[in-house]
Amino acid sequence: MQAASHHPGFAWLNQSLAPLNAAAEYAARERQRQLTKPPGSLGRLEDLAVRLAAMQGSERPCVDPAWISVFAADHGVAASGVSAYPQEVTAQMVANFAHGGAAISVLARLWGASLEVVDVGVARPLPGLPSVVAARAGEGTANFLAGAAMTEAQLALAMAAGREAAERAWRAGSRLFIGGEMGIGNTTSASVLACALLKLDAAVLVGPGTGLDQAGVARKREAVERALRLHGEDAGQPHGALLRLGGFEIAALCGAYLRCAQLGLPALVDGFIASVALLCAERWVEGVSAWCLFGHRSKEPGHAVVLAALGADPLLDLGMRLGEGSGAAAALPLLQAACALHNGMATFAEAGVAEA
Ligand SMILES: O=C(O)c1ccc[n+]([C@@H]2O[C@H](COP(=O)([O-])O)[C@@H](O)[C@H]2O)c1
Numbered sequence: 001m002q003a004a005s006h007h008p009g010f011a012w013l014n015q016s017l018a019p020l021n022a023a024a025e026y027a028a029r030e031r032q033r034q035l036t037k038p039p040g041s042l043g044r045l046e047d048l049a050v051r052l053a054a055m056q057g058s059e060r061p062c063v064d065p066a067w068i069s070v071f072a073a074d075h076g077v078a079a080s081g082v083s084a085y086p087q088e089v090t091a092q093m094v095a096n097f098a099h100g101g102a103a104i105s106v107l108a109r110l111w112g113a114s115l116e117v118v119d120v121g122v123a124r125p126l127p128g129l130p131s132v133v134a135a136r137a138g139e140g141t142a143n144f145l146a147g148a149a150m151t152e153a154q155l156a157l158a159m160a161a162g163r164e165a166a167e168r169a170w171r172a173g174s175r176l177f178i179g180g181e182m183g184i185g186n187t188t189s190a191s192v193l194a195c196a197l198l199k200l201d202a203a204v205l206v207g208p209g210t211g212l213d214q215a216g217v218a219r220k221r222e223a224v225e226r227a228l229r230l231h232g233e234d235a236g237q238p239h240g241a242l243l244r245l246g247g248f249e250i251a252a253l254c255g256a257y258l259r260c261a262q263l264g265l266p267a268l269v270d271g272f273i274a275s276v277a278l279l280c281a282e283r284w285v286e287g288v289s290a291w292c293l294f295g296h297r298s299k300e301p302g303h304a305v306v307l308a309a310l311g312a313d314p315l316l317d318l319g320m321r322l323g324e325g326s327g328a329a330a331a332l333p334l335l336q337a338a339c340a341l342h343n344g345m346a347t348f349a350e351a352g353v354a355e356a
């Protein structure tokens with residue numbers, strides 16, 4: 001682990017990661033060999049079952065019940081004209097999540113996953129939404145074009161919000177964690193974080209986000225370049241990067257992935273912003289990404305770059321670019337199918353089918 005900060009709010013990051021279970025992995029691979037199909041004929045569905053077996057320490061893996069936490073927060077940089085949408089959409093979408101009308105609400109219902117919304121720092125939250133978990137680190141971040149996005153204490157609070165969400169999932173008996181995010185302006189934050197950590201140019205990581213036109217993307221790229229000039233030197237490691245350039249929901253996702261890896265809870269990663277949060281977690285503590293599966297490749301162009309840096313090969317490529325955890329949720333039935341096939345198919349011996 002990197003020596004990041006002596007703030008006591010980061011002490012939990014010193015706990016070791018859970019080990020993968022080699023015996024369960026071997027047993028699952030052996031079982032796959034005995035199922036009534038030519039070896040390897042279920043392709044990546046076989047590998048998914050075996051990887052989940054290694055993570056869950058069981059020859060018979062299972063992703064149900066699955067748990068989804070959507071972290072919402074606002075971004076000071078939204079005031080610099082970097083999004084196609086106004087900032088108040090963040091608070092309005094939180095209400096939409098709470099009322100069950102967002103894409104992630106529909107997918108969670110469809111696949112039988114639990115869904116919670118965590119307010120990590122929406123600027124002007126709408127009143128009277130009892131089902132929203134309040135874990136606010138502030139009233140949105142400060143604009144990182146003028147100074148650091150957040151204080152050390154706020155970073156610790158936001159990461160703890162993610163840690164606690166992973167712990168709620170674990171305590172509820174969930175077998176898979178999906179982290180989603182909502183925050184107008186957060187593709188700018190994610191782009192500049194990735195530039196700083198990967199030492200890449202803004203042009204490689206800046207894209208349209210919610211739907212900027214060409215001129216808008218050029219403005220956004222200039223903003224990212226300015227932020228890198230201002231903070232780049234102090235943002236080569238995840239602590240400094242999140243402090244200066246982060247969002248509260250991105251820090252929360254980073255904390256959630258770290259805690260999942262400590263607990264031994266597999267995580268299914270969503271799109272561009274979620275993958276940048278995982279990049280922060282992996283740079284903070286090496287090995288976190290071994291606890292992750294990747295749901296999809298977002299249409300946001302920087303996502304492919306971040307996935308390559310993580311060595312990840314996602315399951316779906318549907319041209320989605322919504323966020324909220326929706327790309328991961330779209331891949332959940334593939335994981336359910338991988339487990340059902342692994343656990344439910346007959347072996348050659350059971351079915352009386354001749355082997356090669
Ligand atoms: O997950 C993705 O790959 C993704 C790509 C583009 C946009 N988004 C979502 O759109 C919002 C951020 O876009 P923007 O243009 O305001 O930076 C935020 O709420 C994200 O959930 C998400």
Ligand SMILES: Cc1cc2nc[nH]c2cc1C
Nearest residue numbers: 085089182210322323324
């Ligand atoms: C409507 C809307 C829904 C979203 N969900 C995640 N990001 C979003 C951004 C917008 C603009």
